[in-house]
Amino acid sequence: MEENNNNSRRKFLDKGLKLGLATAIGGAAISEISKLNAKSNNSSGEFVELMTTDGTLVQVDSSEVVEVVHCDDQDKKYNVREGMPNRKFVMVIDLAKCKNALKCQSACNKHHYITGDHAWLKVYKMQEDEDTAPYWMPTTCMHCDHPACVTVCPVDATFKRRDGLVLIDNERCIGCRFCMAACPYSTRVFNWSEPKQEQDQIKKELKMEGECHPSPEFDGVPSLKGTVDKCDFCPHAIDNGELPHCVTACPNGVFYFGDKYEDTVTNGDETLRLSKLLRDKDGYRLMEGLGTKPSVYYLPPVNRLVDFKEGLDNFTEYKSVENTEES
């Protein structure tokens, strides 16, 4: 009898507690729901006229108009992997004018702080056949529209931008050199050892101090051991409204740089219509057959104003970077 009594009391307490808990939760929930309802029911009676995206006018209760918090980054922050909007950079190299002055190369080496054994910009001594005339051929990165290097990169360290540039994020590169094997123009160089650059000074000059991750726009500047570098089409110069260093340094006006969308290229002295120039002077691209679609066009070495032999004085078979250690 007493046991029974105890049991029933226990049950009562148990049920009571549970019921109480359920009521509390339910009550809280109902009050929340009612708040929600109240919000939408509480119309102010004032209407605002708004235009939808397809151009029709609609009337909306003013209480429904809430200010949206805008993300600052989205509009203003420049995305280095997207590049400059509505631009498409191209280069034209006039082989008829080149006499291997190598000013382009030394300017490039200087401004990109190249201290290794391999310049980004090279001037090749070319001769297709023993019966044809030799000529000088400067090469930069071709910034291909179908870049083989970008396709094979396993980590997306090298990437293609909408403005045409192919750049390298050397903070991400794993140093597998697959891009170098893929590039038919042998344009990429590797930092086999710790670069002999004075990194602090570079950061100072390029105003990169305090940034722990330098922008990939400074392609390979400063260089990092075990990663790949190459010609970057000087986006830092373009940003300042200047032409790439090789273009301004060339005394013979070999290099033309410009925007394909604007259909203009300039070598600093003259500004030309790109399409007309390529049509009139039979422009071509290197190894068109590989389907890489380079952004660099060449004008054939015809009607040359210069003697090929003049360039031989500057030609160094085994060197493309001045040795800085001598100084």
Place this chain on the structure above:
Amino acid sequence: MKNYDKLLNDLAPRKFGKTGVIWTISLVVIIIAGLIAYIDQIIKGQVVTNMSDYALWGVYISNFVFFVATSFVSTVTVAVLRLTKNTWRTPIVRIAEIISVAAIIMAGLTIMIDMGRPDRLMNLFIHGRMQSPIIWDVIIIPTFMAISILLLLYPLLPDFALLKKYFKNTKPKLSKWYGKLAMNYSGTDAQKRIHLNSIQIISILIIPAGFMLQTVDAWLFSTLFRVGWDSTNMGAYFISGAAVAGIGALVAVVYVIRRAYHLEEYITDFHFDKLGKFLALACLLYLYFNINEYLIPEFTSKKEEVTHMNLLVSGEYAPLFWFVIVGGLIIPIIALFFKKGRKPLPMFLIGLLVVVGSWWKRYLIVTPTLLHPFLPIQGVPESWHHYFPSVHEWLITFATLAMCLLIITLLVRYVPVVPIQRTADEQEALESNKNTKS
């Protein structure tokens, strides 16, 4: 009554003799030397190698390709011979599985040696992009490694159970380990059924996995524009070459183990004869793809192809090229045609020749191509026109080869190299056959 006692006495793992100990120690010494060289490479950068912006891949990559090729041995011997019901495979499959596991582990390790930034290895998983052939490799190598390890482990379970009993009194500690590895296998009918099914599934799985591995490896090269790599022949070329490297390695290792463990009773001349025919078949196949690879470019004589071919046939690489073709393929094929050539000792020598030839063959696939790019090599140091591995590269490469041999050695030390249970079952079947006949 099964004569397990004799089998166990013959086949149970034994302590090494003097030669075994010296062998193991020298392997460890080579590995340590390579480790020191590798640490130096990490500190100074890959400037310690003789690679350059032109010869941008060297012996590390060719050595990697060699390991990948050798790991194919389990696919060709274990799986293919199993599916074709070639019963002579029994005493050699375990050794093939061991070589395969050791080679694929080393392939995974050696590819990292070539990375300029091994500290960024995780980027492959964080930023990996499916269109890059390297990511295909990152996927298939661990997959193949897992299947290879399973293929080694599963058939071992009954043997581990036997060894547990065998070592119970003499070496209780070792017996406990074998007990753990046996995973409670006791040979009940249900276990036997599951066991057999699992092995069947794994040995079928390893065929597509092996083919994919070799093909991806070939595509690392044929997806690039370079002359000498830009060939549709590459996939089949690599698969047949892998069969040659794998069986060659198998023959050499089988011979050494047979000598060291006195297994003449189990691995007989008959097995070498069969292996010899198998190796000859693989070599013939590979020779066929070699002819495809070299004769057609020579015939069409495109300027770039001719440059490449001349470099191989009569240029800087000619001695190596002819050694690989004649020594690594033609001489083995001719020798293997004769019954005397398929006796154990000649087979061992042929196996060694084939393995060395296979190793240099990978070197010839990787390096000469890079030395004649589309644009001429100009404006770089004279040394960049050539490539031969530096001391660092040799030390590291030998260390990886030694490490592969060490893995094989350790497995041979603790694992019965000839399947005990299977041999017993087969002997029993043979006995009962005789009984029914008489």
